[in-house]
Amino acid sequence: MNADATADAGDETPFRVMPAVTVDNEHFWRGGAEGELRILRCARCAYWIHPPAPICPECLGRDVSPEAVSGEATVLSYTVNHQLWYPNLDPPYAVAIVQLPEQADLRLTTNIVNCEPSEVDFDMTVKVTFLEYPDSRGNVWLPMFEPAGEKDEGPGS
Amino acid sequence: MNATPPPEVGERRAVITGVGQSNVGRRIYEDPLAMTIDATLEAVEHAGLSLADIDGISTYPGNMNTPPGFSGVGVVELQDALRLELDWFSGGLELPGQLGAVANAVAAVSTGLANNVVCFRTVWEASAQGDKGRASVTMGGGGGTYRAQGFLQWTLPFGAASAANWIAMMANLHFHNHGTTREQLAWIALNARRNAQLNPKAIYTDEMTLDDYMSVRMISEPLCLYDCDVPADGSTAIVVSRAESAEGRSRAPVRIEAVGTALRGRPSWDQFDDLTTMALRDASAMMWERTDLTPGDVDVAELYDGFSFITLAWLEALGFCAHGEGGQFIDGGERIAREACGSSGGVALNTHGGQLSAGRLHGFGFLHEACLQLWGEAGERQCRRPDGGTPEVGIAAAGGGPLASSFLLTS
Ligand SMILES: [Zn+2]
Numbered sequence: 001m002n003a004d005a006t007a008d009a010g011d012e013t014p015f016r017v018m019p020a021v022t023v024d025n026e027h028f029w030r031g032g033a034e035g036e037l038r039i040l041r042c043a044r045c046a047y048w049i050h051p052p053a054p055i056c057p058e059c060l061g062r063d064v065s066p067e068a069v070s071g072e073a074t075v076l077s078y079t080v081n082h083q084l085w086y087p088n089l090d091p092p093y094a095v096a097i098v099q100l101p102e103q104a105d106l107r108l109t110t111n112i113v114n115c116e117p118s119e120v121d122f123d124m125t126v127k128v129t130f131l132e133y134p135d136s137r138g139n140v141w142l143p144m145f146e147p148a149g150e151k152d153e154g155p156g157s
Numbered sequence: 158m159n160a161t162p163p164p165e166v167g168e169r170r171a172v173i174t175g176v177g178q179s180n181v182g183r184r185i186y187e188d189p190l191a192m193t194i195d196a197t198l199e200a201v202e203h204a205g206l207s208l209a210d211i212d213g214i215s216t217y218p219g220n221m222n223t224p225p226g227f228s229g230v231g232v233v234e235l236q237d238a239l240r241l242e243l244d245w246f247s248g249g250l251e252l253p254g255q256l257g258a259v260a261n262a263v264a265a266v267s268t269g270l271a272n273n274v275v276c277f278r279t280v281w282e283a284s285a286q287g288d289k290g291r292a293s294v295t296m297g298g299g300g301g302t303y304r305a306q307g308f309l310q311w312t313l314p315f316g317a318a319s320a321a322n323w324i325a326m327m328a329n330l331h332f333h334n335h336g337t338t339r340e341q342l343a344w345i346a347l348n349a350r351r352n353a354q355l356n357p358k359a360i361y362t363d364e365m366t367l368d369d370y371m372s373v374r375m376i377s378e379p380l381c382l383y384d385c386d387v388p389a390d391g392s393t394a395i396v397v398s399r400a401e402s403a404e405g406r407s408r409a410p411v412r413i414e415a416v417g418t419a420l421r422g423r424p425s426w427d428q429f430d431d432l433t434t435m436a437l438r439d440a441s442a443m444m445w446e447r448t449d450l451t452p453g454d455v456d457v458a459e460l461y462d463g464f465s466f467i468t469l470a471w472l473e474a475l476g477f478c479a480h481g482e483g484g485q486f487i488d489g490g491e492r493i494a495r496e497a498c499g500s501s502g503g504v505a506l507n508t509h510g511g512q513l514s515a516g517r518l519h520g521f522g523f524l525h526e527a528c529l530q531l532w533g534e535a536g537e538r539q540c541r542r543p544d545g546g547t548p549e550v551g552i553a554a555a556g557g558g559p560l561a562s563s564f565l566l567t568s
Contacts, residue, residue: 016313016316017303017304017318018304018305018314019304019306019310019311020304020306021304076432077329077330077333081325082376083319083377085316095315095316095326097432105423108311109312109315109317111315122330137304142314144315
């Protein structure tokens with residue numbers, strides 16, 4: 001997988017299925033344009049809601065809006081995929097479910113990038129890095145995660 | 158999660174009176190409706206009924222715009238082809254697993270909306286994939302104008318294209334938390350292959366060794382090719398009837414002791430509270446809440462194996478072993494072999510070869526096999542209790558991730 005692929009990567013850009021971006025999920029898929037991983041949050045009880053929903057399941061509040069999280073995470077589980085599913089999205093690559101520190105049940109499926117797939121491990125500390133991906137209906141910033149070992153050496157995006 | 162049994166176990170008003178199955182195979186290029194008709198006519202005759210007795214149809218997923226071969230025949234097509242006169246019907250994808258279509262029929266029969274319901278599942282994925290690549294397992298991999306919605310938007314952009322990836326993360330976590338190994342998981346596949354050798358309709362019947370399993374190519378770690386079921390063509394039909402109407406037939410019906418369909422927690426492949434259990438944990442809990450029988454009473458268990466790890470998770474969820482101990486339970490294969498039928502501490506598992514070797518009939522093959530075993534009609538692969546008798550208690554269960562239902566059956 002080419003983790004550095006961008007909109008101008010041309011024919012080498014691996015095929016990825018893009019999300020259908022709507023007003024309800026745009027904060028998540030385009031927050032990366034400003035370098036932020038954004039998750040819906042309840043104004044009344046501060047509960048984070050993912051995937052996005054029009055109501056807070058904790059307090060049934062309807063006042064929910066996106067907010068940036070830290071971008072830190074730990075690897076809850078992962079798999080190294082060896083099957084070629086899509087053109088140029090060359091295996092092996094690591095798919096992971098990462099746990100965000102903001103809330104016990106706040107997690108995302110993602111890729112672990114900028115390290116060998118074989119180096120991914122349980123409870124590994126990672127940080128978000130955005131992969132801007134070309135899409136005819138407007139670019140999408142895929143939140144990927146990379147090892148957080150060099151935490152102090154610069155911004156994650 | 159009820160602590161006490163519900164006042165009435167209404168599913169006992171319904172029974173299974175007949176089963177049928179079309180030809181099954183890889184790329185047999187038979188018309189899906191023709192296969193469905195074959196299965197239906199066989200099941201109706203097997204039940205001792207005529208088409209005039211059939212007043213209900215229930216199917217999963219119905220005729221809808223899904224990847225090639227996943228769907229293809231709906232209620233209306235079968236109704237029209239056979240000119241059935243229906244009081245009730247149901248078809249759809251959003252059910253507690255594939256056998257949710259049967260749970261619907263049980264509910265309809267138990268409430269008097271229908272007397273005899275044909276439940277069916279028709280797949281022609283082998284033929285469809287033969288023509289069009291692996292699109293049916295990559296869910297929208299055709300490219301172009303497709304944009305992922307719902308749950309798929311959270312996985313497909315990351316190349317997590319298949320349930321193989323999602324289940325692999327569950328399996329990997331089970332390995333990490335509980336010390337489960339590939340050598341242990343292999344026994345799901347090895348047991349299935351051994352049983353398939355006795356099933357004339359099975360797709361893969363060549364001998365498989367542990368070395369074969371360990372050396373085959375990886376799909377998504379820790380799942381290898383032999384952990385993934387094999388796309389098939391075929392149709393399976395089950396007749397669910399009102400219990401009173403089935404009295405006095407030449408073949409005693411298979412009785413439905415309890416059904417589990419629960420959907421609790423967060424129903425998603427990546428948000429479920431404990432990724433090593435899945436929704437089948439809650440379907441199993443509900444089923445056992447509705448009966449006095451226990452896992453120790455079960456002779457045969459036909460448990461979904463779209464991926465081998467799902468079967469391990471079903472074994473744990475159903476209480477054949479504790480959560481986390483599935484690897485040890487299946488290790489060596491003795492406790493899941495056909496010889497374990499009726500034994501204490503074991504159960505005959507996937508006696509027809511499961512989807513791993515007999516083909517992905519997508520849930521319905523398991524219920525079909527459980528019924529044949531309880532009727533003593535499973536031919537060369539018929540299991541025997543230690544006393545020589547036919548199995549008396551069986552489980553058929555289907556689904557993985559957020560989808561699951563289970564049936565506790567008695568002869
Ligand atoms: Zn709230």
